[in-house]
Amino acid sequence: MEDLPRIENYNLSDRATVSEFEGYPSNPTPQEYSNEPHDLADTESRRFYLSVTTKFTLSLLIAITWTGLSVGLSVRWLHELAAVTGWAFAIIAIGFIAYVPGFMNAFLISTLLFDRKPPFKRIEHYPSLTVLVAAYNEASAIKDTLTSLTRQDYPGALEILVLNDGSTDKTASVVRKTLKTLPVPANISIRLLDFKRNRGKSAVLNDGLRAASHDLIATVDGDCWVRTDGLTNIVRRMLSDPAGTEAIAGAVMVRNSRINLLTRAQEWDYFHGIAAVKRMQGMYHGTLVAQGAFSLYRRQSLEEVGGWPESVGEDIVVSWALLARGYRIGYAANALAFTNVPEKMRQFALQRKRWSRGLMEAFKLYWPLLFKKRMMTLFIWWNVLFLPLDLVYTFVFIPGLILAMFGYFYIAGPLTLAVLPLSALWNTVIFRIQKDVFYRQDLKVRRNIGGFLFYSLAYSLLMQPVCVWGYVVELMGMRKAWDTK
Numbered sequence: 001m002e003d004l005p006r007i008e009n010y011n012l013s014d015r016a017t018v019s020e021f022e023g024y025p026s027n028p029t030p031q032e033y034s035n036e037p038h039d040l041a042d043t044e045s046r047r048f049y050l051s052v053t054t055k056f057t058l059s060l061l062i063a064i065t066w067t068g069l070s071v072g073l074s075v076r077w078l079h080e081l082a083a084v085t086g087w088a089f090a091i092i093a094i095g096f097i098a099y100v101p102g103f104m105n106a107f108l109i110s111t112l113l114f115d116r117k118p119p120f121k122r123i124e125h126y127p128s129l130t131v132l133v134a135a136y137n138e139a140s141a142i143k144d145t146l147t148s149l150t151r152q153d154y155p156g157a158l159e160i161l162v163l164n165d166g167s168t169d170k171t172a173s174v175v176r177k178t179l180k181t182l183p184v185p186a187n188i189s190i191r192l193l194d195f196k197r198n199r200g201k202s203a204v205l206n207d208g209l210r211a212a213s214h215d216l217i218a219t220v221d222g223d224c225w226v227r228t229d230g231l232t233n234i235v236r237r238m239l240s241d242p243a244g245t246e247a248i249a250g251a252v253m254v255r256n257s258r259i260n261l262l263t264r265a266q267e268w269d270y271f272h273g274i275a276a277v278k279r280m281q282g283m284y285h286g287t288l289v290a291q292g293a294f295s296l297y298r299r300q301s302l303e304e305v306g307g308w309p310e311s312v313g314e315d316i317v318v319s320w321a322l323l324a325r326g327y328r329i330g331y332a333a334n335a336l337a338f339t340n341v342p343e344k345m346r347q348f349a350l351q352r353k354r355w356s357r358g359l360m361e362a363f364k365l366y367w368p369l370l371f372k373k374r375m376m377t378l379f380i381w382w383n384v385l386f387l388p389l390d391l392v393y394t395f396v397f398i399p400g401l402i403l404a405m406f407g408y409f410y411i412a413g414p415l416t417l418a419v420l421p422l423s424a425l426w427n428t429v430i431f432r433i434q435k436d437v438f439y440r441q442d443l444k445v446r447r448n449i450g451g452f453l454f455y456s457l458a459y460s461l462l463m464q465p466v467c468v469w470g471y472v473v474e475l476m477g478m479r480k481a482w483d484t485k
Helices: 040-044 052-073 075-085 087-114 142-150 171-181 201-211 230-240 261-283 299-304 314-324 345-371 377-384 386-405 414-440 449-457 459-475
Strands: 006-010 129-135 158-165 188-195 216-221 224-226 245-254 294-298 328-339
Touching: 052 075, 052 087, 075 087, 087 261, 087 386, 087 414, 129 142, 129 201, 129 230, 142 158, 142 171, 142 188, 142 216, 142 224, 158 171, 158 201, 171 188, 188 201, 201 299, 201 314, 216 224, 216 230, 216 299, 230 245, 230 294, 230 328, 245 261, 245 314, 261 328, 261 345, 261 414, 261 449, 261 459, 294 299, 294 328, 314 328, 314 345, 328 414, 345 377, 345 459, 377 386, 386 459, 449 459
Parallel strands: 129 158, 129 216, 158 188, 245 328
Antiparallel strands: 006 188, 216 294, 224 328, 245 294
């Protein structure tokens, strides 16, 4: 029998007026500055502009040249390792320790340096928008999420559907209490769909899609704080991108970074690693994941691919379903949302395991994407290489570091340091880009030196073995679960 939710509508008469609201949510938001928007794209458009195909070609040539140089410099390293292990092992090991990462970093740096987005189109009328907020046991965070959504400067009609997925805590009661006291503008309507049984995120998102009133659908996690202009900027990006763009990934940053060293390192991962990759993919209209935490979709396309699939990586799989139909997925660097990341090692490991399983799910269903004649196909192959990269890092490079401590430099040694200049350049480039994005949003990058050192030197020692764990459990067909809650 279909699990029918209790649907509760909150009209303007049920809410407090704006003048009755005082203060900010109890958990301070990352946006401690003015909300006046800056148009990053308009400024960028004044600079010299190359076509997307030209940028891709130049970046590819630079990456190939760098890889060739790396091969030439590593001949001695190859011979020394081959003398101990054999040529097959030496080529595979050094290939995935130095050559493949070097190619990726060189292509990424080149793309970011060439990145000049066209200006936003002038939008005379903003279309109506539905925001789906899937929540499971989010009693501690859902109030802040709703507060951020009701403060949006979005000019069009805005419908917010809170999808309570059978929470066992007080999520539903917190939502009801919040909506009775929260000041909400006249263009915003809010409904609570209270499902009594937990069925998983994809199930409630699909129910929300069926209940939605509008043709643009945004998803926001129940523990996110969306910047005041977040919805406006993500819609502007979609309406300004080329025809065929059916989804836009927002820029998700870390909100609770000051908890401990792990959250501080994740702040850099989101600010540097994830943002850089999405910016690169978005430039070639092939962002591989419109993440569930904050993304925008066209309803018709979602319905065309059957909505969100029942999987642990529902956002990855639905994104690849759209790409398989020939659609584009863009990235809005200035559409910011801040999320709470795992604070404990176990939560972090389970989250990254789930992400790895989601990638494997996408490959199982949409492997023909490997043979599409599109620029984004490079990134699909890029993801194919993650499995051997993580395996070599886990079972070859980490043991190599241990051997180096005892004076055996076959795998990790002086020549390994040759990758440091490229890594330093990559970090410098993306930091300047991201700092500029924050500056134009009236935000500043807070000091986090300890987190950066941990992110640079030790983060991969945690993350990549966990990714291997995710690949193995998916290949073995083990039980699928959200895990982190």
